[in-house]
Amino acid sequence: MTLTRSLFSGLLLLSGSLFSLAQANSDSPSLTMMGTTPSVxxxxxxxxxxxxxxAYTSAYRYYKNNPDTEEVEQTVFDRLLVGSASTYPAKISGYVTDSAAAATALATGVKSYNGAVSVDTQKQPLTTIMExxxxxxxxxxVAVTSQINHATPAAFLTHNESRRNYDEIANSFLNTDTDVMLGGGQRxxxxxxxxKFEAKGYQHISDFAQLDTVTEPKVIGxxxxxxxxxxxNDKDAHKLSKMTSKALELLSQNQDGFVLLVEGSLIDWAGHNNDIVTAMAEMDEFANAIEVVExxxxxxxxxxxxxxxxxNTGGLSIGANxxxxxxxxIINGVSNSPDAIASLALADGDxxxxxxxxxxxxxxxxxxxxLSLARMQxxxxxxxxxxxxxxxxSYTGWTTGGHTGVDVQVFTSGPASTLFNGYQDNTDIANxxxxxxxxxxxxxxxxKAIAPATSKSAATKPAAAPSLEAQPLQIKPVVIKSEKSKSMATKAIATPELKEPSSDTVTLGKPI
Structure with missing residues (x-):
């Protein structure tokens, strides 16, 4: 395992160095590297x-399939699939990652402990791709459906010892100079x-309808x-797609280019809830956002x-018992999330x-x-x-309310896509x-160095982990509908507030 990983890292280092060298010595927009011709x-x-x-992308394929046709139609995920990636965190945290460690790997190219926000196992800040x-x-x-200071966007923008230090993370965004931040998190x-953001030139908006009025960075929505x-449940559908489209419009104003993070955050929250209906609807909106970018x-x-x-979240199985x-x-026939239906049932005598x-x-x-007995509780x-x-x-199965350690898929479109073909680690994607x-x-x-966490929820300092998994590869820097779209009822039903759990291991009904 160690030898294989070392050899793979060496090959990636060599290929990245060759690619960088070619870039540095060529004015051509199209380069040749190891038999391919990726553009920069x-x-x-x-x-x-x-x-x-x-399992989510497979389930989504069948969820979107037209039952009146003989063949199963492809989705955007099927069309763009090129490879896979392992997701394990630094050795000290075992084989199953949380969102913070995974985002740290994807943002910095370095593995860290579960809960880390772009700091290493010694709690030292790591340079992110956004920086x-x-x-x-x-x-x-960034454009996300969670709060913008949640684990994934936080790891791309800032540094903290613990993902739970939401207030510290929010304050630190002042120093990131990020041009566009769209999502939740008003509290x-x-x-x-x-x-303070406005003093730095940011336009702050809180009404989604205001998004159309924004014509230039910087904005915090x-x-x-x-x-x-x-x-x-959303009567104003396709929020992620619309945020993605606006982010592309605003960031494109920079003639030197941009880096944008888009996250379908609530796929995970629905998975923690073991909620197949809501998960598939979140997958549908994420697919819509992908098609906007495509x-x-x-x-x-x-x-x-x-x-x-x-x-991976929830250990979803397609078929059960x-x-x-x-x-x-059965899944397509449900018109609102189970928690919204439950709230309606408690409020209505009939x-x-x-x-x-x-x-x-x-x-x-x-x-x-x-349900009558459950309603009383x-x-x-x-x-x-x-x-x-x-x-x-529906014969849907789940194995956990938490995460699992399976590999995930990689999908690409555009120049240099071939770099991501086949198996890789999540840190390789970043590098x-x-x-x-x-x-x-x-x-x-x-x-910048980060101050020690002051929140009571801050993670205790982990012991130094062996260097194998934690070492970067040192590559030097040299609204559209899905296919066969199906309509869903979107009547305005108030969804109960989703509470933040205290860890990535959650009970049903309390997503992360």
Missing amino acids: PKNIVIMIGDGMGP KAKQLGLATG YFPPKLLK LFADIQLPWAI QYVRQHKDTLMVVTADH GEYIWKTD WQSQVNAKLGFELSPEEAIQ GVEVMTTAIKKIIDLR KLMSLLPKKPKVASKP
């Missing part, structure tokens, strides 16, 4: 489906902090207290899009007819009794009971992307 991208779009393991891009004069931005950006609404890549040949996942069946008609209408099928007498128990009925009827950045920095600087 000016713009890079990194898209992360949080928790989107391989490198800024040093080189490129524009940077972490009080008026006093927002005034906070459209929800924590996370954005579930896509299946169209941009077609129109801007100097743009590279790399799509992957940080890890020993049966070779998966009924997508709850059973309301539940039948939202589920798209008639409850059996046994199911009605189960509150919204969380009711939500869990509804999800169980959907799982049993390959960094090798594609311009080679002449305008400002030579290092990431």
